[in-house]
Amino acid sequence: MIEIPDAVTLARVQFAFTITFHIIFPAFSIGLASYLLVLETLWLRSGKAVYLNLFRFWMKIFAVAFGMGVVSGIAMSYQFGTNWSVFSDKAGPIIGPLMTYEVLTAFFMEAGFLGVMLFGMGRVSKSLHVIATGIVAAGTLVSAFWILAVNSWMHTPTGFSINDAGQFVPVNWSAIVFNPSFPFRLVHMVLAAYLTTALVVGGVGAFHLLRERTNAEARKMFSMAMWMVAIIAPVQVVAGDLHGLNTLEHQPVKVMAMEGHYESYPQGAPLFLFGVPNEAEQRLDYALGIPWLGSLILHHDPDNPVKGLDSVPDEDQPPVAAVFFSFRIMVGIGLLIVLLGLSSLVLRRRRRLFESPAFLRTAVAMGPSGFVAIVAGWVTTEVGRQPYTVYGLLLTADSASPIDTPAVAASLTAFVIVYLIVFGFGIWYLLRMMRRGPVETESRPNEGQPKNLHSVLMTQPPGVGDDHV
Amino acid sequence: MFDLPIIWAFILAFAVFTYVVLDGFDLGIGIVFPLLGTDENRARAMNSVAPVWDGNETWLILGGGGLFAAFPLAYAVLMPALYAPMIAMILALIFRGVAFEYRWRNPAHRSFWDRGFHLGSLAATCAQGIVLGTIVQGIEVEGRSYSGGWWDWVSPFSVMCGIALTAGYGLLGTTWLVLKSTGDLRERAYVLARIAAIATLGFIGVVSLWMPFLSPEIAARWFTFPQIVFVLPVPTLTTALAALLAWGLMTKRDAVPFPASIGLFGLCFAGLGIGLYPYIVPRAISIQEAAAPDGSLQFMLIGAAILLPMILAYTAYSYWIFRGKIDPDAGYH
Numbered sequence: 001m002i003e004i005p006d007a008v009t010l011a012r013v014q015f016a017f018t019i020t021f022h023i024i025f026p027a028f029s030i031g032l033a034s035y036l037l038v039l040e041t042l043w044l045r046s047g048k049a050v051y052l053n054l055f056r057f058w059m060k061i062f063a064v065a066f067g068m069g070v071v072s073g074i075a076m077s078y079q080f081g082t083n084w085s086v087f088s089d090k091a092g093p094i095i096g097p098l099m100t101y102e103v104l105t106a107f108f109m110e111a112g113f114l115g116v117m118l119f120g121m122g123r124v125s126k127s128l129h130v131i132a133t134g135i136v137a138a139g140t141l142v143s144a145f146w147i148l149a150v151n152s153w154m155h156t157p158t159g160f161s162i163n164d165a166g167q168f169v170p171v172n173w174s175a176i177v178f179n180p181s182f183p184f185r186l187v188h189m190v191l192a193a194y195l196t197t198a199l200v201v202g203g204v205g206a207f208h209l210l211r212e213r214t215n216a217e218a219r220k221m222f223s224m225a226m227w228m229v230a231i232i233a234p235v236q237v238v239a240g241d242l243h244g245l246n247t248l249e250h251q252p253v254k255v256m257a258m259e260g261h262y263e264s265y266p267q268g269a270p271l272f273l274f275g276v277p278n279e280a281e282q283r284l285d286y287a288l289g290i291p292w293l294g295s296l297i298l299h300h301d302p303d304n305p306v307k308g309l310d311s312v313p314d315e316d317q318p319p320v321a322a323v324f325f326s327f328r329i330m331v332g333i334g335l336l337i338v339l340l341g342l343s344s345l346v347l348r349r350r351r352r353l354f355e356s357p358a359f360l361r362t363a364v365a366m367g368p369s370g371f372v373a374i375v376a377g378w379v380t381t382e383v384g385r386q387p388y389t390v391y392g393l394l395l396t397a398d399s400a401s402p403i404d405t406p407a408v409a410a411s412l413t414a415f416v417i418v419y420l421i422v423f424g425f426g427i428w429y430l431l432r433m434m435r436r437g438p439v440e441t442e443s444r445p446n447e448g449q450p451k452n453l454h455s456v457l458m459t460q461p462p463g464v465g466d467d468h469v
Numbered sequence: 470m471f472d473l474p475i476i477w478a479f480i481l482a483f484a485v486f487t488y489v490v491l492d493g494f495d496l497g498i499g500i501v502f503p504l505l506g507t508d509e510n511r512a513r514a515m516n517s518v519a520p521v522w523d524g525n526e527t528w529l530i531l532g533g534g535g536l537f538a539a540f541p542l543a544y545a546v547l548m549p550a551l552y553a554p555m556i557a558m559i560l561a562l563i564f565r566g567v568a569f570e571y572r573w574r575n576p577a578h579r580s581f582w583d584r585g586f587h588l589g590s591l592a593a594t595c596a597q598g599i600v601l602g603t604i605v606q607g608i609e610v611e612g613r614s615y616s617g618g619w620w621d622w623v624s625p626f627s628v629m630c631g632i633a634l635t636a637g638y639g640l641l642g643t644t645w646l647v648l649k650s651t652g653d654l655r656e657r658a659y660v661l662a663r664i665a666a667i668a669t670l671g672f673i674g675v676v677s678l679w680m681p682f683l684s685p686e687i688a689a690r691w692f693t694f695p696q697i698v699f700v701l702p703v704p705t706l707t708t709a710l711a712a713l714l715a716w717g718l719m720t721k722r723d724a725v726p727f728p729a730s731i732g733l734f735g736l737c738f739a740g741l742g743i744g745l746y747p748y749i750v751p752r753a754i755s756i757q758e759a760a761a762p763d764g765s766l767q768f769m770l771i772g773a774a775i776l777l778p779m780i781l782a783y784t785a786y787s788y789w790i791f792r793g794k795i796d797p798d799a800g801y802h
Binding site for chain 2: 067
């Protein structure tokens with residue numbers, strides 16, 4: 001028999017669903033905005049058309065992805081109140097101001113200068129235009145700073161006290177912002193965004209190289225993307241390891257779930273490569289592990305004792321399976337990305353970077369892998385901190401709004417339908433634009449209209465002329 | 470008198486008003502979108518707001534985020550009370566927001582996304598009007614949370630507010646088009662603006678007469694001496710601006726109707742504020758009761774004091790870059 005989920009579970013599903021869709025777009029915008037800044041700067045420095053063509057191509061894609069990020073972000077900013085009102089009342093005095101700073105320092109900057117960046121070429125000078133691009137790129141990073149400060153504070157709360165009304169109130173803002181897990185999470189996430197974007201750019205470049213080996217734009221973007229992957233992927237492995245050690249210090253139970261350590265290991269823990277968590281029996285079935293390696297990775301000493309979930313009451317444990325599997329997906333993809341970067345270095349040295357169809361096909365296949373890794377990583381960290389919203393202090397079950405199950409179920413259904421339509425089409429349009437490649441679309445005979453109306457493409461700016469305002 | 474909660478109430482009121490005016494005109498364009506006649510007119514109307522719409526919508530995030538941060542209790546009580554209209558608004562804004570980009574992506578899908586733009590704008594506006602009406606008429610509160618059901622927001626007053634706001638945003642949208650367009654689009658915008666102006670002024674009258682009947686407190690504020698001396702300028706100025714709007718629309722002074730409409734919105738907003746003060750959740754939770762601790766408000770005020778003027782400056786600059794009439798030939802050569 002299927003159990004009817006309660007309102008809290010439905011609210012959690014809704015949050016997970018909407019934030020999973022949302023995270024894809026900001027992650028892509030963070031990387032792409034910086035890439036656009038690099039392209040425009042290179043164009044202004046060198047005057048080479050290849051950079052301008054690439055800039056225009058990726059800018060159109062950025063416009064679509066950014067719009068999807070904005071609208072899915074509005075949903076996030078109100079969901080705290082609609083579905084998690086008790087949490088909002090209690091944590092609002094701490095995380096509300098941080099989110100307000102995100103709006104004031106990042107969202108307005110991005111939105112204010114995005115118009116100039118998308119539609120301002122020809123209306124403002126070249127140097128002002130590149131400044132606008134730079135501000136948009138900076139805005140995406142500032143936004144990541146604040147929202148990850150919020151998220152990290154919920155994982156490792158510091159710098160607060162609790163008042164008579166049960167609210168978390170600020171005592172020390174720098175302790176709140178620079179809480180123990182924040183620097184690690186910020187670095188890990190921003191690198192993930194850059195890596196994900198590099199994989200997309202590389203995948204699109206490889207796709208066009210497979211069609212036409214001499215395509216100058218495709219060669220340039222593929223080469224740039226592979227440099228990025230080769231350099232950033234190993235750095236990300238180190239950053240991820242440090243983030244993991246930080247989690248071990250502050251949220252050891254999460255690490256037990258990630259590792260599948262149901263038992264404690266007084267003489268050194270194994271590293272489980274695979275297994276199937278069995279919640280009922282509290283053990284890892286079909287476990288395939290390497291002895292002592294777990295202790296070696298977690299404590300840099302093979303004999304170090306490691307505590308397991310048997311030391312934690314059942315009600316304080318996160319759902320192990322989701323954490324265990326998502327962690328393996330993230331790490332597995334991460335290692336593949338490192339391998340891709342290393343292969344690119346070898347091929348580049350042999351001057352065969354653009355020549356190996358197998359490598360190009362691999363790069364195409366790996367194009368979306370960064371998004372999968374990001375979502376898997378978020379599942380690991382967010383499911384891993386259950387059953388709490390504010391870690392160790394406020395239970396998820398005590399955070400939800402006093403809303404009836406049918407209302408939450410109805411809104412969840414509406415979100416799923418709208419998101420599937422809107423983001424389904426959006427992703428399809430993005431893929432079409434990527435497939436078409438960096439060419440001047442207006443000269444294409446198979447376009448449905450003589451010239452794309454959208455001003456992004458226009459060399460002539462809209463509405464130059466009389467000033468009636 | 471001007472302690473931190475009051476200052477933040479003013480900042481939030483300013484953010485919400487800025488949102489209403491700015492997103493009001495681009496939602497208004499969505500409301501009248503099917504009535505613009507030709508695809509060319511629709512493209513020009515859309516292009517006139519494309520560079521600014523997401524900046525406009527950022528004020529909504531500031532309004533919501535600011536309420537969450539400065540008055541977490543009010544946010545926690547209001548959002549569950551407004552559950553259905555809030556979620557409808559969010560989904561509608563998503564639909565219309567993506568249409569700005571999507572309608573150019575595939576000509577075969579254009580009519581679908583144009584309909585999405587229209588219906589999304591219409592639904593978002595209605596939902597916002599209903600939210601306003603629900604807040605004004607008051608909601609059930611027990612302790613620190615909302616205690617009503619999830620259909621409590623349905624009432625003749627809230628639904629009427631939804632329709633009234635549709636007329637009002639329609640007025641902002643059409644007068645914006647009057648300001649920004651030429652030729653056939655301008656002519657059509659004038660016709661639509663006149664209809665929207667009559668409807669808006671009618672609704673302002675109805676809401677003004679209805680509101681005092683919602684609670685004796687509101688009535689006392691408007692109709693007893695000496696308060697009446699302080700509130701009297703509001704209806705007086707409203708009448709003057711209505712006359713200015715009518716004159717601008719009749720004599721076709723392109724630059725007059727849009728600012729006059731913004732002025733009308735400002736006065737209605739002031740009237741609402743007078744009716745609701747000192748409550749943030751009417752007749753249940755006051756501004757002071759809902760306020761976050763001073764430590765939170767102070768920390769944010771430093772940022773707001775520095776950043777809001779900068780935001781207003783570069784927003785104005787961005788409007789300045791895209792000033793003037795939209796070129797009728799843009800994109801057609």
